[in-house]
Amino acid sequence: MTQVRQTKRTTIYDLAELAGTSASAVSAVLNGNWKKRRISSQLAEKIMRIAEEQGYALNMQASLLRREKSHIIGMIVPKYDNRYFGSIVELFEDMARARGLFPIITCTRRDPELEVEAARTLLSYQVECLIATGATDPDRITEMCAAAGVRSLNLDLPGALAPSVISDNFAGSRELTRRILLNCERRLGRKESLLFIGGRGSDHNTSERIRGFREAHTELGVAVQEENILTCGYAPEKAEKALDDLALRGNAPAKGMFVNSTISLEGVMRWIRRSGHLDDRNLVLGCFDWDPFVTLLGNGIEMVRQDVPGMLKKVFEIIESGSNKPVVIQVPPLIPDAQNI
Amino acid sequence: MTQVRQTKRTTIYDLAELAGTSASAVSAVLNGNWKKRRISSQLAEKIMRIAEEQGYALNMQASLLRREKSHIIGMIVPKYDNRYFGSIVELFEDMARARGLFPIITCTRRDPELEVEAARTLLSYQVECLIATGATDPDRITEMCAAAGVRSLNLDLPGALAPSVISDNFAGSRELTRRILLNCERRLGRKESLLFIGGRGSDHNTSERIRGFREAHTELGVAVQEENILTCGYAPEKAEKALDDLALRGNAPAKGMFVNSTISLEGVMRWIRRSGHLDDRNLVLGCFDWDPFVTLLGNGIEMVRQDVPGMLKKVFEIIESGSNKPVVIQVPPLIPDAQNI
DNA sequence: AATTCTTGCTTCATCGATTGAGCAAGCGTG
DNA sequence: CACGCTTGCTCAATCGATGAAGCAAGAATT
Numbered sequence: 001m002t003q004v005r006q007t008k009r010t011t012i013y014d015l016a017e018l019a020g021t022s023a024s025a026v027s028a029v030l031n032g033n034w035k036k037r038r039i040s041s042q043l044a045e046k047i048m049r050i051a052e053e054q055g056y057a058l059n060m061q062a063s064l065l066r067r068e069k070s071h072i073i074g075m076i077v078p079k080y081d082n083r084y085f086g087s088i089v090e091l092f093e094d095m096a097r098a099r100g101l102f103p104i105i106t107c108t109r110r111d112p113e114l115e116v117e118a119a120r121t122l123l124s125y126q127v128e129c130l131i132a133t134g135a136t137d138p139d140r141i142t143e144m145c146a147a148a149g150v151r152s153l154n155l156d157l158p159g160a161l162a163p164s165v166i167s168d169n170f171a172g173s174r175e176l177t178r179r180i181l182l183n184c185e186r187r188l189g190r191k192e193s194l195l196f197i198g199g200r201g202s203d204h205n206t207s208e209r210i211r212g213f214r215e216a217h218t219e220l221g222v223a224v225q226e227e228n229i230l231t232c233g234y235a236p237e238k239a240e241k242a243l244d245d246l247a248l249r250g251n252a253p254a255k256g257m258f259v260n261s262t263i264s265l266e267g268v269m270r271w272i273r274r275s276g277h278l279d280d281r282n283l284v285l286g287c288f289d290w291d292p293f294v295t296l297l298g299n300g301i302e303m304v305r306q307d308v309p310g311m312l313k314k315v316f317e318i319i320e321s322g323s324n325k326p327v328v329i330q331v332p333p334l335i336p337d338a339q340n341i
Numbered sequence: 342m343t344q345v346r347q348t349k350r351t352t353i354y355d356l357a358e359l360a361g362t363s364a365s366a367v368s369a370v371l372n373g374n375w376k377k378r379r380i381s382s383q384l385a386e387k388i389m390r391i392a393e394e395q396g397y398a399l400n401m402q403a404s405l406l407r408r409e410k411s412h413i414i415g416m417i418v419p420k421y422d423n424r425y426f427g428s429i430v431e432l433f434e435d436m437a438r439a440r441g442l443f444p445i446i447t448c449t450r451r452d453p454e455l456e457v458e459a460a461r462t463l464l465s466y467q468v469e470c471l472i473a474t475g476a477t478d479p480d481r482i483t484e485m486c487a488a489a490g491v492r493s494l495n496l497d498l499p500g501a502l503a504p505s506v507i508s509d510n511f512a513g514s515r516e517l518t519r520r521i522l523l524n525c526e527r528r529l530g531r532k533e534s535l536l537f538i539g540g541r542g543s544d545h546n547t548s549e550r551i552r553g554f555r556e557a558h559t560e561l562g563v564a565v566q567e568e569n570i571l572t573c574g575y576a577p578e579k580a581e582k583a584l585d586d587l588a589l590r591g592n593a594p595a596k597g598m599f600v601n602s603t604i605s606l607e608g609v610m611r612w613i614r615r616s617g618h619l620d621d622r623n624l625v626l627g628c629f630d631w632d633p634f635v636t637l638l639g640n641g642i643e644m645v646r647q648d649v650p651g652m653l654k655k656v657f658e659i660i661e662s663g664s665n666k667p668v669v670i671q672v673p674p675l676i677p678d679a680q681n682i
Numbered sequence: 683a684a685t686t687c688t689t690g691c692t693t694c695a696t697c698g699a700t701t702g703a704g705c706a707a708g709c710g711t712g
Numbered sequence: 713c714a715c716g717c718t719t720g721c722t723c724a725a726t727c728g729a730t731g732a733a734g735c736a737a738g739a740a741t742t
Contacts, residue, residue, distance in 0.1 A: 009490055011698055022722050027699055037701085038720055055488030060465035061411075062698030064402040065727045080431045086421035093448050102462065104445055107434050121443065124401035147396030149350055236633075262634075269637045292577070293603075293634035296610045352728055363692050368729055378731080379690055403728035406697050 010054045018050050019043070026051075030058070064126060073101040073319075074122035075131040075155075076141075078110045082262050083291050087308045088133060088155070095312055101128075110234070112136045116144070123148045129319055131155050136203075138162070151324065153315055158204050158328045165314045167306045168330040169205045173212030173288060174219075175335055177258055179302045180286040181220050184256045187284055187300075193217065193225045195254040197239055198264030201231035206260060209288060213258055228254055232264075239267030240274075247275065256284040262291045269297070290336075305334045351395045359391050360384070367392075371399070405467060414442040414660075415463035416472040416496075417482075419451045423603050424632050428649045429474060429496070436653055442469075451575070453477045457485070464489045470660055472496050477544075479503070492665065494656055499545055499669045506655045508647045509671040510546045514553030514629060515560075516676055518599055520643045521627040522561050525597045528625055528641075534558065534566045536595040538580055539605030542572035547601060550629055554599055569595055573605075580608030581615075588616065597625040603632045610638070631677075646675045 012026040019026065021043060028037040029047040064070050073096050077085050089105055096103035104122060108114040115132075119141045122130055129151040132141045138159030145152035146161075158164035181191045196213050199206030210229060217224045227249075232242035239259075246253060259265045265287050272283065283299055290305035310331045318329075353367040360367065362384060369378040370388040405411050414437050418426050430446055437444040445463060449455040456473075460482045463471055470492040473482045479500030486493035487502075499505035522532045537554050540547030551570060558565045568590075573583035580600075587594060600606045606628050613624065624640060631646035651672045659670075 012700095013698075023699080024701080024722065024724095025720090027701085031700080038718090040720060043720080055485070057461065057464045057489050059406070059467065059698050060462075061402045061405040061467060062727090063465075063700075065400070065406055065698080065729095066700045067727085070402075080421060080427035081424065083422065086427060090421045090448055090450070094450075103447070106444070107431055109431070109435075120398065121401075123398045124404075126400065126402055144396070148398050266633045266637075269634070273637065291634060292607045293610070293632060293638065296607075296614065297634065297637060298639070353730095354728075364728085365692065365694095365730075366690090369731085372730080374731095379688090381690060384690085400728050403697090404730080406699095406728080407730045408697085 009059070010056045011059065012056075015047060015050055015054065015056060018054070019047050021047070030056070031063075070126040070128055071101050072125055072127045073103055073129050073131070074119075074125070074127035075103065075105045075133060076108050076115060076118050076122070076135065077105060078108055078134040079263075080107060082289065084262070084289050084306055084308070085133070088312070091308055091312050092131070092315075095316055099316065108135075110134075110136060116140060119144050123150060129153070131315065132159070132162075133157075135159070138164070151319070153318060155311065155315060156205070159326070161326050163318045163323065163325060163327050163329070165311050165318070165329045165331065166205065167311070168332045169208035169288075170212040170215075171330075172304045172306075172333040172335070173209035173258075174216045175212075176286045176288060176302055176304045177213045177216035178220065179335075180256050180258060180284055181216065181222060183284045183286075183300065183302065188255055188282065191220055191222050192256060193222055193228060193254060194256040194258050195228045195230065196258045196260070197230045197232065197242060197268060198234060198260030199231050200233060206231055209258075209260060225254075227251060231260075234261055234263050236263060236267030236270065239264040240271045243268065243271045243275070255282055257286070259285060259287045260289075262287060262289045262294060265289075265291075265294065265301075303336065305336060307331050307334050350400070351397045352400065353397075356388060356391055356395065356397060359395070360388050362388070371397070372404075411467040411469055412442050413466055413468045414444055414470050414472070415460075415466070415468035416444065416446045416474060417449050417456060417459050417463070417476065418446060419449055419475040420604075421448060423630065425603070425630055425647055425649070426474070429653070432649055432653050433472070433656075436657055440657065449476075451475075451477060457481060460485050464491060470494070472656065473500070473503075474498075476500070479505070492660070494659060496652065496656060497546070500667070502667050504659045504664065504667060505669045506652050506659070507546065507669060507671055508652070509673045510549035510629075511553040511556075512671075513645045513647075513674040513676070514550035514599075515557045516553075517627045517629060517643055517645045518554045518557035519561065520676075521597050521599060521625055522557060522563060524625045524627075524641065524643065529596055529623065532561055532563050533597060534563055534569060534595060535597040535599050536569045536571065537599045537601070538571045538573065538583060538609060539575060539601030540572050541574060547572055550599075550601060566595075568592060572601075575602055575604050577604060577608030577611065580605040581612045584609065584612045584616070596623055598627070600626060600628045601630075603628060603630045603635060606630075606632075606635065606642075644677065646677060648672050648675050 012023045015026045016023040025039055026047050028034045028039055029044045034044050075092055077089055079085055093103045106118045108118050115135055130145050131153050132138045134156040138154045139161045142152045142159055142161040152162045154162055154164035158166050185191045214224050230242040232238045259268050285299055286302035288304045290303045294301055314329050353364045356367045357364045366380055367388050369375045369380055370385045375385050416433055418430055420426055434444045447459045449459050456476055471486050472494050473479045475497040479495045480502045483493045483500055483502040493503045495503055495505035499507050526532045555565050571583040573579045600609050626640055627643040629645045631644045635642055655670050
């Protein structure tokens, strides 16, 4: 019961002894190329039976040390707290396994230090390829990988040194902004300058989304109010605080809002409920990201759903093509039909 | 640029040659116990400088093969599509790293085959301990681990052969049911038999929650209607379909519902909106699980939030204690204050 | 001056799986 | 019956890091 370490784990040498054969034969049988190595099916069956009986499990470390390819693919991901990253991780694992790769994923909480640390660790595990998802400094990671002779790709946020697969943030944002403005007109009687909230001004996605936001305003003949662009970060509390600050500065909060992530939307919704500044039936909201419950919130919130399967398909295409060219592939997000009012 | 495989990765032998010393010295310096091995700080600095310059990265496979302990801790998890499992994974990674362990997590989509496959793979990676989260057949996994001399623990769903850390489903459910019943009385004028929907009848958590559900009904003098217990699985579509079927059987859907997960709640909410059978202002809902947007749904949905930090704290306590006794630790879930009506 | 101690390294076996090379036995062919 | 060919295996080097054991040179002690 309290045995600290039971009898050492079974190795191919143990099996060889039990089967009265050599470790070499055991290895060949267990990794499936015993036909190539001309092992008789009699011996093969015997070895497999004994392995089964002994509950043999391969020592991957030993196996990988010897083999030239690890078949491990690594991914770093910022958070697990929303549907976007959750579905990326889930589908990535699936697609990796379908290709005979073993996925190792690690979460870095948007912390640049942890990102580098995690990348270094994954490299130690001999990943063949590293996907940096939503990394704060993707090029740093690409450089580390390059030094180790390992391929890397960026997902969600682009870098300058490796291929990147991202959403078409500009087009998605422009369309989302259009819809919010039109909803304003329909529900409030007139289009008015929207509030933009969430994200980091320094990140590519946010700045592209702001560009789309401006473009849609221009197209529809609405002037953007600069003080209404609040790139306060992603955390819910930051969005709440940004709205508080805006109110403190004496600005009437806009009735239409472009929220830059579901996580920021949490903060926005809390602020709306708490502050009582706005009756949320008069609010016109849109969110760049998707969550099933948001649909049900009943404010007719428009959402842009990033095309995760489409993006991962591209990622694996690039991996399989072997290309390292630092292109940026933009995948159009899905914009569901207009919500219930 | 297009070099398929750049010059082999740098090893300690390369560094030794560059530094004019032995691989052994390089190893000692780089893994930090060079003082113990009496390497001069001069040489140590030189080696570290060269390692830095060459972008050396340890080959973990080689290192692990030689060392006795892997410091790898594995976890299998069913899904990433809700806050509960998302926070388990995120916090688990954090706590593992804080203890000097390297976490490898893999998602099994509630597929028993994949669970076994994943466990086998993690064992190959020489995990020192494997946490089976919400596993459909935890004992099978414990047996596999035991055969390899590896510790295992169950999280979220209990097993009979290894220590298990789970929520106190019975007490949580009883309290949640009470609250829903009392909300019924307050809002509809009278307590009436609730609908129970979601989960698998065969899983321990669901049956314990049903027990608490019954108990609360009894305490409050309400009879449970057996046909109102719908353990239809977790997926949203299954909950939708179960409600459709119930309606087809001619039963008026209850006005009060106990929903067994946020994922089932998605289906329930969709059905409510779609079917129009019930005006959702007259609906009294409770959900065994937590999601920030559900709070904002505005139906005054009661939620039970499972105490993820509390559960993981227990998990690591058990790991550190070294105990293998198949106890079941029940962690009380958090029941937030009553929601806005 | 002879002995022991200390310092600062190097040598080498080892972890477990893989695989090219090699070998012995049996078979077929001329 | 001598030759090559096939079959069915074994041998031994190897992957890269680790650490016990050992060794040489200088310092300290008797």
